[in-house]
Amino acid sequence: MPEFREERFDVNGIDTAVLTAGEGEPLVYFHGAGTAFGFDHLLPLADRSRLIVPHHPGFGASSDDPSIDSLHDYLLHYLDLFDQLGIDELALVGESMGGCLAAQFAIEQPRRVRRLVLLSPFGLRVPDHPSTDFFSIPDEEVPAHLVADMSLLAGAPMPPPPEFLADRYREATSFARVAWHSPYDRKLPKWLHRIAAPTLLVWGEEDRLHPVGQAAAWAELIPNAEVITFAGVGHLPVVETREAVDAIASFVAAGVVAA
DSSP states (O other): OOOOEEEEEEETTEEEEEEEEOOSSEEEEEOOSOOTTOSGGGGGGGGSSEEEEEOOTTSTTSOOOTTOOSHHHHHHHHHHHHHHHTOOSEEEEEETHHHHHHHHHHHHOTTTEEEEEEESOSBOOOTTSOOOOGGGSOGGGHHHHHOSOGGGGTTSOSSOOHHHHHHHHHHHHHHHHHHSSOSBOTTHHHHGGGOOSOEEEEEETTOSSSOTTHHHHHHHHSTTEEEEEETTOOSOHHHHOHHHHHHHHHHHHHHHHHO
8 A cells, every 4th residue: 555755835925744655546535633643544545546635724733823814814824725735626535624724625625626636524514413512522522523433542551642743733723713703704605606526425324513414505505516424424534434435536537437
């Protein structure tokens, strides 16, 4: 299996860490509001693609940028990064917060996105299936809101070391800058029709942050969208089941064949 290598890029003065693996057409993965689980579970995607996983400013190994206070700031950051990487057209995958970011990127840059995958995306207000306010969850309950299979956390040191807690606080602060006021973007429904790429919505049926009932609302607003769900899986499908990773790989590969 391919392995990640880390590269560094200066994007408007922000030291940006980028993990890459494999060769082929670019497949960019926008992570969610944390990097604690790492990204090795994504490596099967590098079997047939050039997998690119940038760390958002304020997350993981990238530098902080306190001036960022909206997902649109991240979008512009990535437009500059993609120019440095020489990426014009790409398959784009986004998870949770990164899913909303990926949707916004596809709205504003529809000709650049060949295939779009949204994993339990943040951002859409669905009154019948409301999102949980992440900032209202007690610290000890956060893990159970991320994964349904708590055995995935069995190897984690308890109590968590100070360095781990400091990293999580830093990432939570970065997330708060763009999401503190609301768990949804009230303007998003107006513009999702601009997404031109075939779109796959991936959801865990036990998601406690953004309930699986939201999937139908996203699919109704995005042209040419399909939904796949996984039983017994929480908010992070690609962490909890290899089947989710394989579904993404197949969906992205179908676009390459069609091209």
